[in-house]
Amino acid sequence: METQTDFLILGSGIAGLSFAIKAAELGTVAIVTKKGKFESNTNYAQGGIAAVQDEEDSFAYHIQDTLSCGADLCKEDVVRFVVEEGPERIKELVQWGVEFTRDESGGNCRYDLGREGGHSRRRVLHAKDLTGREIERALNDHASRKKTVHIYENFIAIDLIMESFVTGRTDISANRCIGAYVFDFHNNRIHTFKAKYVILATGGCGKVYLVTTNPDIATGDGIAMAYRAGAQIANMEFIQFHPTCLFHPDAKSFLISEAVRGEGAILRLKSGEPFMEGYHPMKSLAPRDVVAKAIDTELKRSGDDYVLLDISHRDRDFIMSRFPNIYDKCLLYGIDMATDPIPVVPAAHYLCGGVMINEHGETSINRLFAFGEVACSGLHGANRLASNSLLEAIVFAHRAFLRIQRDFKNIRDEDITIPPWDPRGATESDESIVVSHNWDEIRLCMWHYVGIVRSDKRLERADRRIDLISREIDDYYRNFVITRDLLELRNIATVAAIIVRCARMRKESRGLHFNIDFPERDDVHWRRDSIIAKP
Numbered sequence: 001m002e003t004q005t006d007f008l009i010l011g012s013g014i015a016g017l018s019f020a021i022k023a024a025e026l027g028t029v030a031i032v033t034k035k036g037k038f039e040s041n042t043n044y045a046q047g048g049i050a051a052v053q054d055e056e057d058s059f060a061y062h063i064q065d066t067l068s069c070g071a072d073l074c075k076e077d078v079v080r081f082v083v084e085e086g087p088e089r090i091k092e093l094v095q096w097g098v099e100f101t102r103d104e105s106g107g108n109c110r111y112d113l114g115r116e117g118g119h120s121r122r123r124v125l126h127a128k129d130l131t132g133r134e135i136e137r138a139l140n141d142h143a144s145r146k147k148t149v150h151i152y153e154n155f156i157a158i159d160l161i162m163e164s165f166v167t168g169r170t171d172i173s174a175n176r177c178i179g180a181y182v183f184d185f186h187n188n189r190i191h192t193f194k195a196k197y198v199i200l201a202t203g204g205c206g207k208v209y210l211v212t213t214n215p216d217i218a219t220g221d222g223i224a225m226a227y228r229a230g231a232q233i234a235n236m237e238f239i240q241f242h243p244t245c246l247f248h249p250d251a252k253s254f255l256i257s258e259a260v261r262g263e264g265a266i267l268r269l270k271s272g273e274p275f276m277e278g279y280h281p282m283k284s285l286a287p288r289d290v291v292a293k294a295i296d297t298e299l300k301r302s303g304d305d306y307v308l309l310d311i312s313h314r315d316r317d318f319i320m321s322r323f324p325n326i327y328d329k330c331l332l333y334g335i336d337m338a339t340d341p342i343p344v345v346p347a348a349h350y351l352c353g354g355v356m357i358n359e360h361g362e363t364s365i366n367r368l369f370a371f372g373e374v375a376c377s378g379l380h381g382a383n384r385l386a387s388n389s390l391l392e393a394i395v396f397a398h399r400a401f402l403r404i405q406r407d408f409k410n411i412r413d414e415d416i417t418i419p420p421w422d423p424r425g426a427t428e429s430d431e432s433i434v435v436s437h438n439w440d441e442i443r444l445c446m447w448h449y450v451g452i453v454r455s456d457k458r459l460e461r462a463d464r465r466i467d468l469i470s471r472e473i474d475d476y477y478r479n480f481v482i483t484r485d486l487l488e489l490r491n492i493a494t495v496a497a498i499i500v501r502c503a504r505m506r507k508e509s510r511g512l513h514f515n516i517d518f519p520e521r522d523d524v525h526w527r528r529d530s531i532i533a534k535p
């Protein structure tokens with residue numbers, strides 16, 4: 001089955017939806033999303049969205065905080081425009097129906113601004129501790145009211161379609177994305193989507209790691225697809241580990257927001273002793289890379305399984321009204337955070353690298369745009385400042401829209417005939433265990449060898465193992481009918497291999513990449529992006 005559309009958007013998180021709402025004014029929009037339309041990293045965002053709002057704050061402070069968190073690898077011009085365009089984009093979210101929590105004390109009705117690690121001022125707009133859910137609600141609501149937008153749920157994109165693949169031409173003008181093959185897995189059918197523009201808004205890749213705050217959709221599909229299509233990928237070694245994921249045998253991936261530390265929570269050892277004093281002047285409110293590494297060091301030193309996050313000195317009413325979701329979740333596991341410290345561990349959380357884009361969200365492939373967590377824009381450098389991710393997504397969605405709006409009327413429908421999907425091996429697998437086994441092995445390998453603290457030996461070991469598993473998966477992919485699990489496995493293997501490659505390239509330690517064999521920063525050779533493309 002073939003569908004022709006002006007815009008094919010892969011993903012229904014903040015990046016995909018905010019672009020869709022704008023693009024609907026220009027033409028037809030197909031949003032393809034691999035689960036229900038709300039399911040995304042966006043939906044689980046807790047802390048909020050950073051933007052200058054207060055007289056005590058300024059663009060200069062927000063820029064400075066972002067730059068110093070990014071360990072001198074941010075692109076300064078990108079940081080500047082993202083920060084400066086932030087307040088305008090926040091107004092737009094509010095016009096679309098997003099309701100941020102307000103501070104109604106003292107008769108004023110301003111937004112209640114939270115604070116998180118690395119921020120020198122309060123500037124995080126939030127909807128209590130369920131900011132992402134509120135954003136998804138409002139954007140899905142708004143997008144589905146647009147007549148030209150159609151959302152395809154439970155459709156997983158398999159691969160991008162390049163003009164060069166279809167025509168066999170190798171000249172530069174054939175380096176153009178013209179659509180995607182997509183698997184409708186409920187009906188077991190492959191759709192061909194043909195589009196004037198393709199937007200990658202597929203989010204991050206937390207599931208490459210054994211312990212992650214990310215939901216199951218975060219398998220790095222967009223990065224893997226873009227890599228296979230020949231796009232440039234950058235800075236994949238910079239995986240952000242969130243310091244405080246709830247430690248409980250029955251809790252899967254539940255984040256304890258950094259906003260809890262922003263409201264005064266203290267990190268303590270199991271013995272009750274605070275330990276961040278020795279690591280950073282901002283103590284428990286230090287940037288994430290510092291805190292995650294400090295926790296890792298303390299856990300290795302003590303042999304304990306977790307550290308404690310303690311906000312029990314704050315008033316119960318305050319805790320319950322500011323963090324209702326976290327409070328309820330902890331209570332479900334027998335932890336009353338108003339009286340008990342919360343056991344926490346670091347977990348893979350955010351990808352600072354991704355598909356390389358310019359200031360308009362354009363990738364190195366024509367008519368293929370990318371923004372949100374899938375992309376590497378230069379905003380985050382070697383370490384993202386908390387709550388800058390939702391901000392980045394809306395700013396780049398708008399910039400991409402402006403760029404496309406400029407050219408759109410001159411773009412005609414192509415008369416290229418796209419061949420139908422080649423089913424290759426058409427036999428059902430009799431050994432699905434291969435998929436689940438390799439899935440576990442990759443995630444375990446990445447957790448142990450490519451985690452918070454790395455070494456040349458560990459990276460080399462990971463490289464060998466991922467390579468072996470990838471070859472097995474390729475073989476399997478060629479011989480058996482596709483399933484959703486197999487597509488995701490193939491993608492996490494590709495992304496894991498790219499992360500290892502970038503990590504092996506960078507012969508220094510900076511931000512989120514710490515290698516004990518190169519413990520210092522090397523500004524002479526490595527104050528630059530690590531960029532790779534398919535050979």
Ligand code: FAD
Pocket residue numbers: 010011012013014015016032033034035037038039040041042043044045046047048049050131132155156157158201202203204213214215217221222255349350371372373374386387388389390391393
């Ligand atoms: P996502 O929101 O992840 O959306 C990706 C979409 O792509 C999903 O709809 C997914 O189903 C779809 N998709 C993926 N692959 C395919 C495919 N092959 N085919 C079709 N569809 C596909 N950031 C902040 O700034 N502030 C916060 O407070 C904050 N809190 C966070 C809390 C948690 C628990 C987590 C996990 C992240 C948090 N982040 C936060 C990070 C932030 O939420 C994400 O970086 C951001 O939401 C990414 O938005 P996105 O639109 O790029 O991707």
Ligand code: SIN
Pocket residue numbers: 045046047048256257258259350385386387388389
């Ligand atoms: C959090 O609430 O701690 C997550 C914020 C972020 O990842 O930006």
